[in-house]
Amino acid sequence: MAPKRVDRAARREDILDAAVRVFARRGYAATRIEDVAAEAGIAKGSVYLYFEGREALLAAGFERIAQRSAQVLADARSGDRPADEALAALVEGAVAMLAAEPDLTAVMLDLWSAGGAARRTGEAGPPPPAFDIAAVYREYRTLVAELLRRGGSEGALRPGLGEPEAAVVVAAIEGCLLQWLVDPSVDLARLAGPITATCLDGLRARPVG
Amino acid sequence: MAPKRVDRAARREDILDAAVRVFARRGYAATRIEDVAAEAGIAKGSVYLYFEGREALLAAGFERIAQRSAQVLADARSGDRPADEALAALVEGAVAMLAAEPDLTAVMLDLWSAGGAARRTGEAGPPPPAFDIAAVYREYRTLVAELLRRGGSEGALRPGLGEPEAAVVVAAIEGCLLQWLVDPSVDLARLAGPITATCLDGLRARPVG
Amino acid sequence: MAPKRVDRAARREDILDAAVRVFARRGYAATRIEDVAAEAGIAKGSVYLYFEGREALLAAGFERIAQRSAQVLADARSGDRPADEALAALVEGAVAMLAAEPDLTAVMLDLWSAGGAARRTGEAGPPPPAFDIAAVYREYRTLVAELLRRGGSEGALRPGLGEPEAAVVVAAIEGCLLQWLVDPSVDLARLAGPITATCLDGLRARPVG
Amino acid sequence: MAPKRVDRAARREDILDAAVRVFARRGYAATRIEDVAAEAGIAKGSVYLYFEGREALLAAGFERIAQRSAQVLADARSGDRPADEALAALVEGAVAMLAAEPDLTAVMLDLWSAGGAARRTGEAGPPPPAFDIAAVYREYRTLVAELLRRGGSEGALRPGLGEPEAAVVVAAIEGCLLQWLVDPSVDLARLAGPITATCLDGLRARPVG
DNA sequence: GATGAATGAGGCTTCATTCAT
DNA sequence: CATGAATGAAGCCTCATTCAT
Numbered sequence: 017m018a019p020k021r022v023d024r025a026a027r028r029e030d031i032l033d034a035a036v037r038v039f040a041r042r043g044y045a046a047t048r049i050e051d052v053a054a055e056a057g058i059a060k061g062s063v064y065l066y067f068e069g070r071e072a073l074l075a076a077g078f079e080r081i082a083q084r085s086a087q088v089l090a091d092a093r094s095g096d097r098p099a100d101e102a103l104a105a106l107v108e109g110a111v112a113m114l115a116a117e118p119d120l121t122a123v124m125l126d127l128w129s130a131g132g133a134a135r136r137t138g139e140a141g142p143p144p145p146a147f148d149i150a151a152v153y154r155e156y157r158t159l160v161a162e163l164l165r166r167g168g169s170e171g172a173l174r175p176g177l178g179e180p181e182a183a184v185v186v187a188a189i190e191g192c193l194l195q196w197l198v199d200p201s202v203d204l205a206r207l208a209g210p211i212t213a214t215c216l217d218g219l220r221a222r223p224v225g
Numbered sequence: 226m227a228p229k230r231v232d233r234a235a236r237r238e239d240i241l242d243a244a245v246r247v248f249a250r251r252g253y254a255a256t257r258i259e260d261v262a263a264e265a266g267i268a269k270g271s272v273y274l275y276f277e278g279r280e281a282l283l284a285a286g287f288e289r290i291a292q293r294s295a296q297v298l299a300d301a302r303s304g305d306r307p308a309d310e311a312l313a314a315l316v317e318g319a320v321a322m323l324a325a326e327p328d329l330t331a332v333m334l335d336l337w338s339a340g341g342a343a344r345r346t347g348e349a350g351p352p353p354p355a356f357d358i359a360a361v362y363r364e365y366r367t368l369v370a371e372l373l374r375r376g377g378s379e380g381a382l383r384p385g386l387g388e389p390e391a392a393v394v395v396a397a398i399e400g401c402l403l404q405w406l407v408d409p410s411v412d413l414a415r416l417a418g419p420i421t422a423t424c425l426d427g428l429r430a431r432p433v434g
Numbered sequence: 435m436a437p438k439r440v441d442r443a444a445r446r447e448d449i450l451d452a453a454v455r456v457f458a459r460r461g462y463a464a465t466r467i468e469d470v471a472a473e474a475g476i477a478k479g480s481v482y483l484y485f486e487g488r489e490a491l492l493a494a495g496f497e498r499i500a501q502r503s504a505q506v507l508a509d510a511r512s513g514d515r516p517a518d519e520a521l522a523a524l525v526e527g528a529v530a531m532l533a534a535e536p537d538l539t540a541v542m543l544d545l546w547s548a549g550g551a552a553r554r555t556g557e558a559g560p561p562p563p564a565f566d567i568a569a570v571y572r573e574y575r576t577l578v579a580e581l582l583r584r585g586g587s588e589g590a591l592r593p594g595l596g597e598p599e600a601a602v603v604v605a606a607i608e609g610c611l612l613q614w615l616v617d618p619s620v621d622l623a624r625l626a627g628p629i630t631a632t633c634l635d636g637l638r639a640r641p642v643g
Numbered sequence: 644m645a646p647k648r649v650d651r652a653a654r655r656e657d658i659l660d661a662a663v664r665v666f667a668r669r670g671y672a673a674t675r676i677e678d679v680a681a682e683a684g685i686a687k688g689s690v691y692l693y694f695e696g697r698e699a700l701l702a703a704g705f706e707r708i709a710q711r712s713a714q715v716l717a718d719a720r721s722g723d724r725p726a727d728e729a730l731a732a733l734v735e736g737a738v739a740m741l742a743a744e745p746d747l748t749a750v751m752l753d754l755w756s757a758g759g760a761a762r763r764t765g766e767a768g769p770p771p772p773a774f775d776i777a778a779v780y781r782e783y784r785t786l787v788a789e790l791l792r793r794g795g796s797e798g799a800l801r802p803g804l805g806e807p808e809a810a811v812v813v814a815a816i817e818g819c820l821l822q823w824l825v826d827p828s829v830d831l832a833r834l835a836g837p838i839t840a841t842c843l844d845g846l847r848a849r850p851v852g
Numbered sequence: 853g854a855t856g857a858a859t860g861a862g863g864c865t866t867c868a869t870t871c872a873t
Numbered sequence: 874c875a876t877g878a879a880t881g882a883a884g885c886c887t888c889a890t891t892c893a894t
Contacts, residue, residue, distance in 0.1 A: 043338060043339070044338075045254045045338070045339075048866085048867060048868080049867075049868060049869085050867080050868095058875080058876090059875060059876045059877060060868095060869095060876080060877065061869085061870080061871085061875070061876055061877060061878095062874085062875055062876070062877095064868095064869070064870085065874070065875075069868070069869075070867095070868065070869090100428075100429060103428075125337050125338045126338055128334050128337060128338065128403065128406070128407060129252060129253070129254065129334045129335055129337065129338035130252070130254075131407055149407055150407045150408035150410075153404050153407065153408060154408065157404075164428065167428075168430075171430060172429065172430060173428050173429055173430055174428060174429070174430050174431075175430075177428060180415065180416060180418075180419035181419050181422075181423055181428060183401055183404055183411060183416060183419070184397050184400075184401065184416065184419050184420050184423045184424075185423070185428075186400060186404065187396065187397050187398070187399070187400025187401040187403070187404060187416075187420070188393050188396045188397050188400055189396070189400065190396070190399075190400040190403050190404070191393075191395060191396025191397055191398065191399040191400030191401075191403070192392055192393065192396040192400075193396075194337065194396070194399055194400070194403065195362050195366075195392055195395065195396060195399070197337070198337060198340055198358055198359045198362065199359035199362060199363065202392060206389065207389060207392055207393065207396075209389075210389035210390050210392070210393050211393050211396070213390075214390055214393045214394070214424055214427070215393075215423055215424070215427065215428055216427050216428050216429045217427040217429055218423070218424060218425050218426040218427030218428075218429075219309075219312075219373065219376075219382050219383055219386060219390060219394075219424055219425050219427075220309060220381065220382055220383070220425045220426055220427075221380060221381060221382055221383050221384075222383075222431070231856085231857060231858095233857095236857095257883085257884060257885085258884075258885065258886085259884080259885095267858075267859090268858065268859045268860060269859085269860070269885095269886090270858075270859060270860060270861095270886080270887080270888085271857080271858055271859070273885095273886070273887080274856095274857070274858075278885075278886075279884095279885075279886095440877085440878060440879095442878095445878095461756060461757070462756070463672045463756065463757070466862085466863060466864085467863075467864065467865085468863080468864095476879075476880090477879065477880045477881060478864095478865090478880085478881070479865080479866080479867085479879075479880060479881060479882095480878080480879055480880070482864095482865070482866080483877095483878065483879075487864075487865075488863090488864075518846075518847060521846075543755050543756045544756050546752050546755060546756065546821065546824070546825060547670060547671075547672065547752045547753055547755065547756035548670070548672075549825055567825050568825045568826035571822050571825065571826060572826065575822075582846065585846075586848075589848060590847065590848060591846050591847055591848055592846055592847070592848050592849075593848075595846060598833065598834060598836075598837035599837050599840075599841055599846060601819055601822055601829060601834055601837070602815050602818075602819065602834065602837050602838050602841045602842075603841070603846075604818060604822065605814065605815050605816070605817070605818025605819040605820075605821070605822060605834075605838070606811050606814050606815050606818055607814070607818065608814070608817075608818040608821055608822070609811075609813060609814025609815055609816065609817040609818030609819075609821070610810055610811065610814040610818075611814075612755065612814070612817055612818070612821065613780050613784075613810055613813065613814060613817070615755070616755060616758055616776055616777045616780065617777035617780060617781065619777075620810060624807065625807060625810060625811065625814075627807075628807035628808050628810070628811050629811050629814070631808075632808055632811045632812070632842055632845070633811075633841055633842070633845065633846055634845050634846050634847045635845040635847055636841070636842065636843050636844040636845030636846075636847075637727075637730075637791065637794075637800050637801060637804060637808060637812075637842055637843055637845075638727060638799065638800055638801070638843045638844055638845075639795075639798060639799060639800055639801050639802075640801075640849070675887085675888060675889080676888075676889060676890085677888080677889095685854080685855090686854065686855045686856055687855080687856065687889095687890095688854070688855055688856060688857095688890085688891080688892085689853085689854055689855070689856095691889095691890070691891085692853070692854075696889070696890075697888095697889065697890090
């Protein structure tokens with residue numbers, strides 16, 4: 017029916033794979049279309065047969081990340097666990113997903129930068145990018161806040177928790193991600209446990225109970 | 226005989242101020258030297274009298290941030306508080322510092338991106354930038370880990386805490402910073418409390434004690 | 435699938451032709467890449483598809499001259515003439531070659547200047563250019579000195595001639611070239627005879643023999 | 644009467660000295676006004692108190708050379724020698740003058756280049772420089788041709804010599820100069836003898852007479 | 853006069869994008 | 874579809890010249 021459709025989509029993915037690899041290596045700003053083409057083993061002009069332009073590659077990278085995020089969120093919602101366990105699962109899922117695809121994750125650095133620049137549209141700057149990382153974190157916070165509130169009413173978590181604490185949990189994940197991205201000596205994969213433990217049980221010594 | 230007197234250092238600061246404002250508004254990648262000059266109210270070429278080039282402006286921004294960071298760390302070390310209090314003070318100090326200078330802080334986005342790109346210098350890329358954001362986080366983690374260990378031996382904090390937990394604490398700060406930078410609806414200044422509370426006491430309900 | 439076919443070498447030559455014309459007209463220092471592009475009938479940026487940059491054009495011009503020189507030297511070596519005849523043939527060959535391509539020859543002015551400036555690299559100047567005009571004259575002198583010595587042993591030329599006299603012969607050629615380049619009223623093509631006559635037989639009246 | 648006049652002229656000379664040194668070292672094209680000022684030990688702007696602009700420095704260099712040339716020509720004219728001796732004296736004088744001031748002489752390279760570029764004023768190029776090196780060689784040739792003709796009528800030189808041979812003699816000088824400028828291994832000072840010997844008596848063996 | 857900070861035109865080079873083959 | 878040569882807008886940086894002190 018549409019025999020070429022499959023090829024076309026696959027080729028698009030190949031190019032995006034290549035782009036993600038190069039972005040991870042050199043950063044988006046320093047990556048030329050030609051670099052992506054070379055990495056993908058095709059000609060420069062061919063990239064434009066599959067992507068609108070340079071920024072579309074970054075946007076596509078964002079889409080991939082957004083998909084993975086959505087999956088993580090969906091996984092965390094599924095299952096019928098107590099809130100604290102769901103929270104731990106969410107943290108683990110997110111960290112595992114991020115650590116599993118280091119190149120794709122590295123693109124986050126550029127997305128933050130590009131997205132942040134679009135933040136304040138005061139003067140006549142370039143049009144804001146077609147992706148909204150803020151929304152991703154918003155969704156995370158929303159789910160976490162939901163879990164926190166649920167956990168509060170169920171008794172597993174403190175009562176009164178909400179958005180601020182949700183932001184902190186999300187921050188713990190993203191902050192570890194950031195340190196990992198910026199410093200190879202930080203091992204993200206091993207931080208899921210400490211994140212969960214710290215956020216759930218805190219660092220303070222407990223009265224012997 | 227009567228050389229024109231100009232306070233070079235002050236002028237340099239003025240230009241850097243301008244650069245930081247523009248970087249915060251448009252992002253480093255989208256900022257042209259001319260934008261900085263315009264913001265500073267001088268001619269394009271004059272920027273080069275005080276800075277080597279575009280990247281030197283970013284590096285100078287980094288220096289400012291590094292200075293602020295060093296100050297925060299120094300403040301946290303001073304004082305003779307118990308570890309948990311020192312930790313809370315560190316978080317508060319860092320958040321206050323960051324929130325106090327939103328433009329400067331926004332430059333972090335670009336520093337992460339630029340610094341991250343330099344991370345993996347496999348192929349023949351441009352020479353890595355002259356700043357090392359990783360070192361900043363390393364210092365934070367080192368201090369926090371120190372406090373955690375001290376707190377452990379003093380009994381105020383759990384025993385056995387170390388680098389991983391330090392990374393989580395630093396992550397909580399930087400992750401909140403990130404969410405703030407990327408999403409204006411997040412209010413960093415109000416997150417210092419939740420960060421401290423969450424990290425120190427956790428989110429789980431305590432057995433009535 | 436159907437890659438556009440372009441004879442890169444030929445296109446490169448075309449651009450070099452254009453560059454040589456413009457260099458001859460305005461001088462290297464006053465020639466902008468855009469001038470070359472306009473002369474070649476292409477866009478500014480296209481020049482960079484074939485040449486590294488401005489100086490590469492000059493270096494390519496040097497290569498052309500060096501090739502012509504090598505040909506002249508080879509021609510002079512071939513043939514089995516007495517030394518004095520070979521010398522005359524060399525002079526004629528060199529002058530004919532130079533006069534035949536006035537534009538290319540005019541580039542010598544810039545090569546002398548550029549090459550001379552590179553001579554004394556005491557302080558931190560830019561790296562010396564990739565061409566060595568001195569070598570060209572060295573080769574000429576070497577061949578001429580060879581002929582002079584051969585002519586001496588054969589009896590056609592004075593005995594004891596060597597490098598200094600070779601330098602004078604080469605100088606006679608290059609000096610005429612210089613005057614021609616600097617003053618259009620000097621006709622290089624007609625100076626081959628006087629050069630040969632003067633150098634071989636001198637200007638002094640001979641005792642009637 | 645004009646106490647400052649002397650100082651002013653002396654200062655001007657100092658700056659020109661400095662300029663000549665730098666031109667010799669880096670070439671005119673690569674020399675910035677600031678380089679000259681630094682070499683002279685004054686401020687950039689002060690150069691403009693003594694020279695119209697950058698090109699005026701080169702023109703002043705030309706003037707110096709023209710003066711030296713005029714002196715050489717005058718010396719050669721004075722004295723009441725036979726033509727062949729006068730010719731030898733001219734060559735020696737010219738070579739001695741050039742070899743005595745290597746830096747000033749090195750500027751010739753740039754003068755040739757700049758003067759040559761002005762040669763062909765076809766399109767809308769920059770206005771031709773305010774100096775005319777062609778004229779210098781013209782004067783040399785004129786004097787030499789005069790001597791040749793005189794020598795011819797006096798019997799010391801061949802009859803029928805004229806402008807072409809004059810060009811060759813001048814070429815022998817300037818060509819040696821060129822080789823020296825371009826190749827430090829050529830020793831100009833020692834070439835005066837060979838130039839004279841070659842041009843006057845030729846290279847060919849004489850019939851025993 | 854002297855200074856050197858400031859200016860801004862000018863030229864180099866890069867690279868996203870187009871398009872003829 | 875694929876290619877890669879060509880384009881030209883954009884931005885960096887230099888430096889001759891000016892001018893307020």
